[in-house]
Amino acid sequence: MAAADARAICPELITRPADLAREAAALAGLRRWAGRYSPMVARDGPDGLIADISGVPHLFGGEAEMRADLHARLERVGLTLSSAIAETRGAAQALARHGGGILPEGAAKEGIAGLPVSALRIGSDVAEGLARMGLNRIGDLVDLPRAPLARRFGPGLVLRLDQALGLQPEPVSPEADAPYFGVRMTMPDPIGLEADVMSGLARLLDRLCSTLAQHHRGARRLRLELHRVDRETAQVEIGLARPMRDPERIAALFKKGVSEVEAGFGIEAMRLVAHVTEDLPPEQVGGPRTIAREDALADLFSRLGNRMGFDRVLRLLPATSKIPERSFLVAPAAYSVAEPPPPHRGPDRPIIIFPPEPVTTKGLGQPGHPPARFAWRRMSFTTLRADGPERIAPEWWFDDPAWRSGLRDYWRVETREGARLWLYHTPQAPAWPAQSWFAQGEFA
């Protein structure tokens, strides 16, 4: 029924827009809870669960008691549901959506005979076709010869019918739980020495790294929680420049944090969690020298990043922009991959670049050309030669405050004192102060 029709029938109807993502997450949580009834529970459509309860009902005292328990618990939470227990998955699913109930063994055929044909998981066009032929109930279909049905409506209808009656298998494949990378250890006596904590950490790391290896994941951030006897918790957190699952290298990074922890009256429990992990397919270790050097470089970045912050260990990546200060990106080395820059064509670029610094003109050159004498950083220079101009226009789609003065004409200026500088001036800026020049880089 459309929302407009419903509101016409009941004007005070309260409606909310459907939030499919939250509903799916809620269904996933419900699936995990339904694990108390069966080890094999799967989601069935956007609003249902299917569970294989072979061998389970006697633990609850029977199928009826199990179903009553399920209803009671969910209705206590506030959910309305309908459920069915049957011999086959197709029959249980059909019955759950049309009334619910329990079908004893062998009674699947009679139990679903009265259900409409659309309860089988066939398309609406097939159901309409069957209705036009007068076949409205499943009971009408069961005794018909198979070949004409398959020829007229396709093999899917016959398959669904066989699955509902138990003639074709349809197993329930449960979804696996997301792996959890955390291990804990409790001590019989409280410990306080740093060496003891590090050896406990080594044992925890062995277990955690074997779990990571099993799931082909590598840890990126780890947190060690030390629970003290007086109910306080100390935490040490480290980051890694590359996902890894090597116990010795990770333990080396924890040393500094652990040495700063106050043990108080003693530490009685330790918990190690890898809360950020990344995919790490199996790789060859101990190979040629290049692999050892990459590992050593990653360890160096981890050490530097853990002390100074991972945003201070950087890499230069090429970017497609003509604006000089934006022609490269500075990215953290731990979260980026090296890229060779494309070969540079066109006028030379300086080796270092700095924010534009004003240059005081002392002797004028030709209009539009760099001044014959100028002062920069309190040093005087005399221009020997100037290459240019190279005109760079600001990006109209990106409002950069530094480029609001418009176009820039860049010149490569060689001076008698030896320095080679990259100067520019802005021809579009107002003429006062007359032709102000700026230095933005130095050449090799």
Add this chain to the structure above:
Amino acid sequence: MRFDPAPSELFSLARHRVHEAEGPGRRSFALLQAARHTEALIWIIPGHAPHQPMLRGLPEGVGERLHLIRPANETDLLWATEEALRSEGVGLVIAEPEKPLSLIAGRRLQLAAEAGRTTGLMLIREGQGSNAAETRWHCAPNASERRDSTLHQWVLSKNKKGTLRTWTVHWNGKTAAVHPVSAAGKRLEPAETSR
């Protein structure tokens, strides 16, 4: 008859040691050394310094091997230099300290370079070097008539294991090749006896 050593060996820094370079052309010298190494490079610039290397202006092959470290203060800078020198995955470490290097700091860096088999180059301000440096270079660009490359003058002013010399070279900043300028005579023709 003694032949001068081939140019490619002339400016190689002694491996597994820390050297120093001062003067206005020290960054060019550092980039030449970077272009000659083939392994990972680390350049340590203080976090508050306004300048940074420009990717498209670096010599070939340097951009993708370069890693930049921007520590917040001088202690972190020296610590990062020591850690980078001690690491075995790095080929050349270039650092720009802002304060004078004490003898203790210089010695620690030399020990770290030997332990990690890494070469170090400290770009220092005038007169701020330490006595523990293996060599000290004074680098300055000069004006020249050639347009496609820069004339550099590199003076080896301190050398623990050799003699002191001055070189004048042309370098265009794009490759690892340098062209020395002969001291006598400005022409590059081979000497021939007159008939």
